[in-house]
Amino acid sequence: MTAPTHPRTSDELIRAEEPVLAHNYHPLPVVVARAEGAWVEDVEGRRYLDMLAGYSALNFGHRHPALVEAAHRQLDRLTLTSRAFHNDRLAGFAERLAALTGQDMVLPMNTGAEAVESGIKLARKWAYDVKGVPADRATIVVAADNFHGRTTTIVSFSTDETARSGFGPFTPGFRIVPYNDLAALEAAVDETTAAVLIEPIQGEAGVLIPDDGYLAGVRELTRRAGCLFVADEIQSGLGRTGRTLAVEHEGVVPDVVLLGKALGGGIVPVSAVVGRREVLGVLHPGEHGSTFGGNPLAAAVGTAVVELLETGAFQRRAAELGEVLRDGLAALVGRGVVGFRSRGLWAGVDVDPALGTGRAVSERLMREGILAKDTHGSTIRLAPPLTITADELTSALASLEKVLAAGA
Template sequence: MTYTAPVPAPAAEATAPRTSAELIRADGTALAHNYHPLPVVVARAEGAWVEDVEGRRYLDMLAGYSALNFGHRHPALIEAAKRQLDEVTLTSRAFHNDRLAGFAESLSALVGLEMTLPMNTGAEAVESAVKVARKWAYEVKGVAEDRATVIVAAGNFHGRTTTIVSFSDDEVARGGFGPFTPGFRIVPYDDLAALEAAIDETTAAVLIEPIQGEAGVIIPSDGYLRGVRELTRRTNVLFIADEIQSGLGRTGTTLAVQHENVLPDMLLLGKALGGGIVPVSAVLAGRDVLGVLRPGEHGSTFGGNPLAAAVGSAVVALLETGEYQRRARELGTVLDTGLASLVGKGVTGYRSRGLWAGVDVDPAVGTGREISERLVREGVLVKDTHGSTIRLAPPLTVTGEEIESALDALARVLG
């Protein structure tokens, strides 16, 4: 006997659409205040552009903190999601599904590592990597039980779970959330001598961002990533690269570590891996590392679901062409040239790689938040961080003309 779903009752007559101002007020009442959004209410989006409820258009120069590397509603990604919605969306990992193995195989081949642990959010990927590193330390390296340590860098941002904020030095993220998880050591970023001094027989892993995003797009010195790789290999310590923001084409290569021809022991991906459609993250490593996990020791009901795997596979297919990495390299020169012309004209400095930049604004001109709000009025969306810095991370589908238009707007608001 086949179950027939009941037909829902006719919907009540729709209420009048709410304005941006009304929706912003409603958010302030109905939502926890863990974010301070810019005053834009997005209702529609396509490519590098979004539109608010009143029909005003904005050039998106943030791209969901790199979650939208391929732009809003990329046709290939939307089609992959629609096809999968007609098949199966969730099985849990209690069963196999027909999309997951292909996704894992293609992702592993793209980045050059053997195995994939699928999760959902970036923070889940980081938490998973910490667990795997500790398990590896006990079972493979021989660290005494409950003694394993992980070294991280000052200025890091890996998420906001209780364990992750335990090794953050951002008091906004940490304050009021203790007691904190032990087992972490913080060393200065881009300092190989400090890193070497911190490694001892308890060290399981070194966890770093190849480029620190939340800190303001901080790019380490040439040779730093190679030095981390050589040091961790020599001391039998895992090198974990958090490429949740920097990976998947953003910096002009598939991975930011590839600028120094480095392959970490564990790679963390997220954000753009879901194509801006569904949350997808992954931990990738060799079998000798991820092989320490056994059934029941780690899991996720939604991790590796068929819908996520279908979209993730479509993302990998886009990256396999090399087109988006090339666009990030070529258009990155447009971004870099335009920013260089603003130094001394309201900009005190900037750092960029590919289509990713941190721009330091002269405090006499305004805070990062104030500059971001002024740009909203110019039809350009960016986001501030750490007081006087704004971040630029447009979709990799942006055009050179659109980048120049955004930089013209930035020049106006700085003037």
């Protein structure tokens, strides 16, 4: 990559944002201007290894050639029709995504939050039309410490006060139980339950991985109770954990899977609800929609993403490099790291609070040329592109070791 030319420096651009951008984010003080693969450059030409990958939106790295080519080809032909008309890219995308995930039907949307909202509407409609729940009484059971998005309905069942405070009144119809607790889940499910909605791995909470058997238990419990199992794989899916979907680690097939982030290849927002025909079949014309959902550009890029995953190469790569990540973090336990959780190329790393907050550690890593992101307290998340090399990953771990050794 050659250094871009900008009329303003990073500091000037950061200051310029202050009066004109809503302050709903607190980004690290780096201004990215160019990127390729696992690397980004700021406006001054400084290079950084991206160990966050857009919260898994960039599973295939920045500007993956196959994805960029697919987007360029489609930009020269057709970008949007709305769903008022058919387009020549949508059927192929839906067919291949359904096959990849082992499901029957696809509801294309745009953002992850839209996929979750659509999943909620779908579960409720199914409960009324199929299960026979009385009108307006359907409930959905969710897990504490979840992160499913930022809409008013979704934050209604968040337990994060920063996400909730000041945004009420909240949408009713949700029951919150502890994550990784089958007994509590079973106690919360009754004849009004439309679905159990969970993340197979809780990303925002710090990459929390449930006990072996938990997901299989959720599947069996929902089957017995006659309700849906809806898995939010927006961060965990599409290769991140070493499998196409995180639920595959327990051989589980949910009724509905929510996808997003990596489905758009880091190029356009693409999300989808995929599920059994008996579930998605409850929707009829006029009951749900999206102007941009399933647009030709999104379908072209999404199809190219599916093509990358159909080979299994990225899943195998995430599993193999995940061992490098796990072993490297294990070597740091007791040397600044007090604990970690990892699956594939995804880890939540708990740093000794005496060494600083997760934000402080992320800022120190940035100065070493590594981009990562904190979550709660002194926990940082690592989720590099699946295209990262073993040497690059080892170098990032060495930088983390250096930062921790330097102390607070």
